[in-house]
Amino acid sequence: MQISRSEELFKRAKNSIPGGVNSPVRAFKSVGGNPVFIKKAKGAYVFDEDDNQYIELINSWGPMILGHANPKVEEAVRSAIKNSFSFGAPTRREVEMAELIVSMVPAIEKVRMVNSGTEATMAAIRVARGFTGKDKIIKFEGCYHGHGDSFLIAAGSGAVTMGVPDSPGVTKNVANDTLTAPYNDLESVQRLIDANKGQIAALILEPVVGNMGCVLPKPGFLEGLRKICTDNNIVYIFDEVMTGFRLAKGGASERFGITPDLITLGKIIGGGMPVGAYGGRKEIMNCVSPQGPVYQAGTLSGNPIAMAAGFTMLSYLNEHPEVYTKLEKTGDKLVSGFKKSLKKLNLKYTINHIGSMYSLFFTENQVTDFEDAKTSNTALFGKYFHAMLNKGIYLAPSQYESLFLSTALTDSHIKTILQANEESLIEIHQ
Ligand SMILES: *Cc1c(COP(=O)(O)O)cnc(C)c1O
Numbered sequence: 001m002q003i004s005r006s007e008e009l010f011k012r013a014k015n016s017i018p019g020g021v022n023s024p025v026r027a028f029k030s031v032g033g034n035p036v037f038i039k040k041a042k043g044a045y046v047f048d049e050d051d052n053q054y055i056e057l058i059n060s061w062g063p064m065i066l067g068h069a070n071p072k073v074e075e076a077v078r079s080a081i082k083n084s085f086s087f088g089a090p091t092r093r094e095v096e097m098a099e100l101i102v103s104m105v106p107a108i109e110k111v112r113m114v115n116s117g118t119e120a121t122m123a124a125i126r127v128a129r130g131f132t133g134k135d136k137i138i139k140f141e142g143c144y145h146g147h148g149d150s151f152l153i154a155a156g157s158g159a160v161t162m163g164v165p166d167s168p169g170v171t172k173n174v175a176n177d178t179l180t181a182p183y184n185d186l187e188s189v190q191r192l193i194d195a196n197k198g199q200i201a202a203l204i205l206e207p208v209v210g211n212m213g214c215v216l217p218k219p220g221f222l223e224g225l226r227k228i229c230t231d232n233n234i235v236y237i238f239d240e241v242m243t244g245f246r247l248a249k250g251g252a253s254e255r256f257g258i259t260p261d262l263i264t265l266g267k268i269i270g271g272g273m274p275v276g277a278y279g280g281r282k283e284i285m286n287c288v289s290p291q292g293p294v295y296q297a298g299t300l301s302g303n304p305i306a307m308a309a310g311f312t313m314l315s316y317l318n319e320h321p322e323v324y325t326k327l328e329k330t331g332d333k334l335v336s337g338f339k340k341s342l343k344k345l346n347l348k349y350t351i352n353h354i355g356s357m358y359s360l361f362f363t364e365n366q367v368t369d370f371e372d373a374k375t376s377n378t379a380l381f382g383k384y385f386h387a388m389l390n391k392g393i394y395l396a397p398s399q400y401e402s403l404f405l406s407t408a409l410t411d412s413h414i415k416t417i418l419q420a421n422e423e424s425l426i427e428i429h430q
Contacts, residue, residue: 001390005049006037030398031382036389041068044408046394054394055413057403061396062210062242062267065356066316066323067408073271073312080308086300094302097311101269101279104318105250107238107259111279112288113302117241117266118146120276121204123288123296124262125150128202128235130294131284136196138203138234140183142212142370142400145204145239145264153178183215183369186224193232202262203229204237207252210402211242212373213359214352222258229261235284241266241276242402245317247355248324255355271313273306323407327356330405330414334358337418345425356405360384373400380428387424393417 013020021027021035028035036048044067046054059065066073080093094113101111114120125137125148137150145151149170153163163178165171179196181188183205193200207222209215229236238260244251245268253260262280269275279285287294300306317323335353338360342349348364361367362377362384381399388395393416396403 001052002050003034003036003048003052007034009037009049010034025396025398025401028397030378030400031385033386035397036394043067043069044406044410044413052392054389054392055409055417056394056406057417058394058396058401059404059406060267060272061401062246062404063270063272063313065246065268065327065404065406066313067406070271070313070316072316073309076308076312077273077305080305083304085305086303088299091302091304091307093304093307093311097302097307097314100311100314100318101265101277104314105244105253105263105265105279107250107253107261107263107281108279109282110285111277112285112296113307114276114278114296114298115274115300115303115306116146116276117239117264118148118276119298120241120264120266120278121145121151121237121239122148124237124264124278125202125204126296127278127284127287127294128237128262130287130292132201132233132235134199134201136177136179136199137201138179138181138189138192140205140209140370141180142183142215142373143204143206143209143239144211145206146241149174150178153180155180182371183209183212184218184221185369186221186228189225189228193228193234200232200234202235202237204239204264206242207238207240207256207258207260208243208247208354208357210357212370212400213361213367213376214354214357214402215359215367215369215373216352216354217256218368222256226258226260235262236260237262237264237280239264242357242404244268245314246327246357246404249317249321268313268317269310270306271309273303273309275303275306275310324355326407327405330407330409331356331358333411333414334405334417337414338421341418341422341425345422345429347425347429357402358405359399359402362399383428384424387427388420391420391424393420 152167154166162176179192240251244265248255266276350361362380363375
């Protein structure tokens with residue numbers, strides 16, 4: 001594999017972009033080596049600047065659920081472009097988009113479009129605070145909700161103390177209002193609430209975590225949180241930026257049969273364009289301006305080109321339930337193949353999997369929270385990552401990410417991936 005053009009570009013990039021990338025994980029820091037610069041993609045494949053071809057298992061961190069450059073989405077964007085790129089005024093498409101989201105996601109009665117997942121989560125907690133008149137929020141260690149200040153918070157010492165900033169630039173005062181609990185631990189949530197009686201506005205989590213690797217909720221966890229939130233007048237927020245329109249047409253809330261108060265969306269919702277959204281119970285969403293007093297706005301929100309891509313993507317998913325059957329089958333085939341190889345090689349690593357999301361953790365422990373995930377051998381993951389890349393399989397460049405499958409993967413791709421996986425596992429253990 002030749003990567004001289006990518007190396008050259010990365011060198012240049014570091015002169016004019018912090019770290020050479022516009023989002024940190026892309027720099028390959030946690031796996032080492034030089035990031036590959038992508039030139040184009042189609043279906044199940046991405047191609048880099050050196051014309052290497054890879055089978056895709058990231059899919060832009062989710063949005064390319066139908067594979068790259070889906071012809072229907074492409075045609076919708078082409079057609080929208082002819083009518084100019086932005087108006088900053090209401091459009092028919094925004095109404096259709098909102099109606100479609102409401103019809104697909106059972107827990108959403110009203111929805112507001114924004115431009116990223118980060119914007120969606122920031123707005124959701126503001127609305128929750130405005131609705132309840134309370135300040136504090138609870139999040140979970142290892143869950144990622146974008147780069148808003150309130151979420152870049154690490155657990156403080158001791159179960160009931162406030163959080164501490166997890167990045168320079170986040171103030172202690174902001175950190176004071178964010179409490180963190182271990183994922184899958186209902187009791188510690190109850191302890192936080194008892195220690196902060198009447199002060200918690202919202203509880204936010206990834207109903208299936210993608211951002212510490214793929215981690216599933218234990219049976220009863222999501223239900224237990226629902227009850228705790230109801231009992232304590234806390235707005236229950238599912239961050240479905242990854243799981244929305246992926247784990248089911250209506251996302252994780254539909255799949256698990258839970259009704260959160262608010263849901264945040266991103267990634268798939270834009271079909272590859274920068275789009276996010278938040279929505280949920282009418283009485284909460286009616287707090288959003290101009291209907292209510294909670295301010296939130298966006299010059300490019302509901303952008304016509306982005307809406308054309310997103311609406312076409314969601315319409316397709318809505319009208320083709322076989323997409324989800326196929327994704328389930330692809331996920332099952334891949335993961336059972338991985339498990340076979342692990343067994344054959346006498347390796348006891350953990351695979352977490354649901355639908356079209358999975359992670360192979362280089363640890364023999366079960367992974368149900370961030371502490372478990374951190375027992376992974378990340379150096380070994382780095383070797384595995386590069387072994388796979390060399391064999392033409394493009395994985396997420398970090399142990400702490402989920403992989404995302406698309407409908408473009410065929411049985412022949414699956415075979416290729418499984419073979420590369422087995423060879424890579426052998427290679428890194430030599
Ligand atoms: C990606 C992600 C975000 C942030 O979305 P951006 O569009 O990158 O701002 C928020 N929450 C979750 C669960 C995510 O996976």
